[in-house]
Amino acid sequence: xxxxxxxxxxxxxxxxxxxxxxxxxxxxxxxxxxxxxxxxxxxxxxxxxxxxxxxxxxxxxxxxxxxxxxxxxxxxxxxxxxxxxxxxxxxxxxxxxxxxxxxxxxxxxxxxxxxxxxxxxxxxxxxxxxxxxxxxxxxxxxxxxxxxxxxxxxxxxxxxxxxxxxxxxxxxxxxxxxxxxxxxxxxxxxxxxxxxxxxxxxxxxxxxxxxxxxxxxxxxxxxxxxxxxxxxxxxxxxxxxxxxxxxxxxxxxxxxxxxxxxxxxxxxxxxxxxxxxxxxxxxxxxxxxxxxxxxxxxxxxxxxxxxxxxxxxxxxxxxxxxxxxxxxxxxxxxxxx
Numbered sequence: 001x002x003x004x005x006x007x008x009x010x011x012x013x014x015x016x017x018x019x020x021x022x023x024x025x026x027x028x029x030x031x032x033x034x035x036x037x038x039x040x041x042x043x044x045x046x047x048x049x050x051x052x053x054x055x056x057x058x059x060x061x062x063x064x065x066x067x068x069x070x071x072x073x074x075x076x077x078x079x080x081x082x083x084x085x086x087x088x089x090x091x092x093x094x095x096x097x098x099x100x101x102x103x104x105x106x107x108x109x110x111x112x113x114x115x116x117x118x119x120x121x122x123x124x125x126x127x128x129x130x131x132x133x134x135x136x137x138x139x140x141x142x143x144x145x146x147x148x149x150x151x152x153x154x155x156x157x158x159x160x161x162x163x164x165x166x167x168x169x170x171x172x173x174x175x176x177x178x179x180x181x182x183x184x185x186x187x188x189x190x191x192x193x194x195x196x197x198x199x200x201x202x203x204x205x206x207x208x209x210x211x212x213x214x215x216x217x218x219x220x221x222x223x224x225x226x227x228x229x230x231x232x233x234x235x236x237x238x239x240x241x242x243x244x245x246x247x248x249x250x251x252x253x254x255x256x257x258x259x260x261x262x263x264x265x266x267x268x269x270x271x272x273x274x275x276x277x278x279x280x281x282x283x284x285x286x287x288x289x290x291x292x293x294x295x296x297x298x299x300x301x302x303x304x305x306x307x308x309x310x311x312x313x314x315x316x317x318x319x320x321x322x323x324x325x326x327x328x329x330x331x332x333x334x335x336x337x
Contacts, residue, residue, distance in 0.1 A: 079128060106254070173217060230246065
């Protein structure tokens with residue numbers, strides 16, 4: 001099936017019809033917040049309006065469409081309202097993922113959720129996802145969402161109660177590949193180009209790149225002692241280390257310039273909270289300013305009751321979530337493992 005992911009800017013009804021004639025069978029439109037938030041993140045006024053125009057054009061052209069949404073400190077409070085707007089626009093599926101410090105977000109790191117804020121984030125996400133399933137919208141959790149918290153099966157099950165629907169390790173180079181516009185081959189489309197490109201399809205065969213380059217083979221040690229040798233920090237000591245292998249490699253790398261220790265883990269935040277501690281990430285090395293680059297952060301571990309820094313106006317907490325009256329008939333989920 002030929003699909004397409006787009007911001008939707010400038011896709012007219014005529015273009016949508018031509019897309020269908022060309023064989024595009026499904027489209028995912030990026031919507032990263034309500035209008036002011038989306039346009040701020042996209043850096044272009046009118047982007048949000050165009051995203052919704054495009055969805056109406058796709059609907060008229062007969063192309064099924066879903067949406068993908070980045071979750072950060074700007075969009076998280078709006079998350080319930082975002083869902084309602086997307087549902088009403090006619091989406092059949094919705095992919096959600098946490099924003100990480102890569103590219104624009106590396107330079108504007110104040111919008112990034114802090115690890116401790118996941119404790120307020122996930123009950124809200126779970127409540128919205130449960131409603132989405134009930135209203136016929138399939139939700140796909142991105143690779144850096146969840147990890148062994150009380151809502152893991154809800155978030156990854158796509159409405160299915162299968163007990164095996166939980167995170168089972170990074171699949172880069174195992175079941176996924178990424179190809180960039182210039183022919184660069186990576187184990188996953190999200191991974192940083194410079195550190196994870198195994199070769200170029202214009203220079204070598206795909207088989208040669210997969211079989212002979214370490215950049216695409218780093219996950220081949222899964223289910224062996226080698227599969228956890230790269231872990232460090234909390235992830236090295238975690239009870240799920242062998243299965244999880246440090247969560248999403250992309251997320252860990254763009255935070256710390258190496259994989260193996262993922263701060264965006266619900267299980268991690270819950271475990272630390274039970275021990276009376278929390279984590280924050282703060283910038284250590286600034287990104288160079290290149291496309292899709294990343295800097296480097298460091299982890300601050302502190303008592304959970306430490307006053308939050310005063311110079312952090314975007315601090316996310318449950319009381320900032322914008323629940324409309326439409327949510328009053330749905331109770332908050334009770335967490336269960």
